[in-house]
Amino acid sequence: MSLLSRMSAPAATHELAGLVAALLSRPAGVAPRGLPGAAGLQQDCLGGKLTGMTGRRLIRNPTGLGTSAARIRPLSITGPRRPSAAPPGTQGAAEGRREPRRTRDSSPAEGAPRPPGGPTGPGTSGLRPWSARSRGGASVPDLYCPPPVRDDPALGEEVNERLVGWAEQCGIYEGRLDDLRAANFGRLLMLTHPDTDDPDRLLAAAKCGLAEWAADDHYCDDASAGADPKQLAPRLAIAYAAVDPAHLVVRYAPELERAMRDDPVLVALRSAVEHISRYATAPQVARLQQEMSALFGGFNAEAGWRTTGRLPSVWEYLTDRQFNSFIPMTALIDAVGGYELSTAEYADPRVRRAVRMASAAATLVNDLYSMSKEDADSGFNLPTQIAAEENCSLAEAVERSVQVHDEMVHTFEAEATTLSLVGTPQLRRFLAGLWAWMGGNREWHSTTDRYHGARAE
Numbered sequence: 001m002s003l004l005s006r007m008s009a010p011a012a013t014h015e016l017a018g019l020v021a022a023l024l025s026r027p028a029g030v031a032p033r034g035l036p037g038a039a040g041l042q043q044d045c046l047g048g049k050l051t052g053m054t055g056r057r058l059i060r061n062p063t064g065l066g067t068s069a070a071r072i073r074p075l076s077i078t079g080p081r082r083p084s085a086a087p088p089g090t091q092g093a094a095e096g097r098r099e100p101r102r103t104r105d106s107s108p109a110e111g112a113p114r115p116p117g118g119p120t121g122p123g124t125s126g127l128r129p130w131s132a133r134s135r136g137g138a139s140v141p142d143l144y145c146p147p148p149v150r151d152d153p154a155l156g157e158e159v160n161e162r163l164v165g166w167a168e169q170c171g172i173y174e175g176r177l178d179d180l181r182a183a184n185f186g187r188l189l190m191l192t193h194p195d196t197d198d199p200d201r202l203l204a205a206a207k208c209g210l211a212e213w214a215a216d217d218h219y220c221d222d223a224s225a226g227a228d229p230k231q232l233a234p235r236l237a238i239a240y241a242a243v244d245p246a247h248l249v250v251r252y253a254p255e256l257e258r259a260m261r262d263d264p265v266l267v268a269l270r271s272a273v274e275h276i277s278r279y280a281t282a283p284q285v286a287r288l289q290q291e292m293s294a295l296f297g298g299f300n301a302e303a304g305w306r307t308t309g310r311l312p313s314v315w316e317y318l319t320d321r322q323f324n325s326f327i328p329m330t331a332l333i334d335a336v337g338g339y340e341l342s343t344a345e346y347a348d349p350r351v352r353r354a355v356r357m358a359s360a361a362a363t364l365v366n367d368l369y370s371m372s373k374e375d376a377d378s379g380f381n382l383p384t385q386i387a388a389e390e391n392c393s394l395a396e397a398v399e400r401s402v403q404v405h406d407e408m409v410h411t412f413e414a415e416a417t418t419l420s421l422v423g424t425p426q427l428r429r430f431l432a433g434l435w436a437w438m439g440g441n442r443e444w445h446s447t448t449d450r451y452h453g454a455r456a457e
């Protein structure tokens, strides 16, 4: 019996649950009475004054000529399937852009499809326990995590097939396409972005995620796929140029271009960013680039630990996991959903904190589920770092890792709740999107062959 199989998934009860459910069904800026943490709203983390509990928003909705498309109705991610608007300012702007085929509307309606796990949104997990899902008899870790909002295997399958075809064209995971198909990254995207049913939007985001994973596998983790810590930093510098184009003078540009075409990881990164740019606005693409730059910095830290043979301390590892995390994937939540969170709001330190907490917690889910695979790859994960530093058994270290995860999720939940009061409808929708992302991420990790297939066992 594996370590993970001895842990059971409990009811994710939480005192905020009912209040947050009430909050998410209200218009922005209207607080339910007695919301825990409301006092913290009076002051932001830098000591500055917030605009007030029930008053103005963190960022005002845009007003004036031409801004009506940027306003959206209050969030309900359990709404019916109807075509939604393209991201503000992007309609038909790029050649080849496809409109969403099926995208979920944000308005509630009678008879709307209910998510498999019951009520959703930050805080609502306490309303319905997330039931343990087992595979081959193994139960999941005891994690505080929402349920998936939507599980549509056919949609996941469609995205996955197209994704594997694209990977083959790029040349990533050569000779391992069957493993790639079985990992079912298409399902991950279907589960984590429930506010669109458009396979092409999901595919665009899936390509970004898979290209990031390919950089991790081919450059960082998997020596049999070419990973070499000594080569990592210069490789990543060039890889960043695939994400955010470098502009060389005429004499040298062809050599860079050749390098971009010769390396499957670079081909994948460039192609993925090109595809998502059909749906994302320029500020959304810039956000993705910024998060990928930080991701690559995190990859470099791991390579440093590998080459020096020094294990990171737990605080150091957790700091790296703030950047070397799923944050480039969560950064696309609004672009995939067909709306836009403004740069100003995404950059607000309180929003950054919430986004980092949620994305890092989702990454710790990866640490817990991928432990056996990482042992084989000599990769890093939180339980291993805790066991080494705190001189405890791996089982105890797993329990402590779960506590770290749960604290982050609780923190996100409370802070997302308060941010929802002062933010725009787009922010509220984005925060609910993060919550949904965490639920879908956990579901995928508990079922994917990447961590439960023959190689992982």
Ligand SMILES: CC(C)=CCC/C(C)=C(/C)COP(=O)(O)OP(=O)(O)O
Pocket: 209, 210, 212, 213, 216, 221, 295, 324, 325, 326, 327, 328, 329, 363, 366, 367, 370, 373, 374, 379, 380
């Ligand atoms: C954004 C993205 C998909 C990056 C890939 C690296 C990353 C942040 C992971 C969570 C993958 O983690 P890890 O390196 O531990 O890989 P496996 O768990 O072995 O799949």
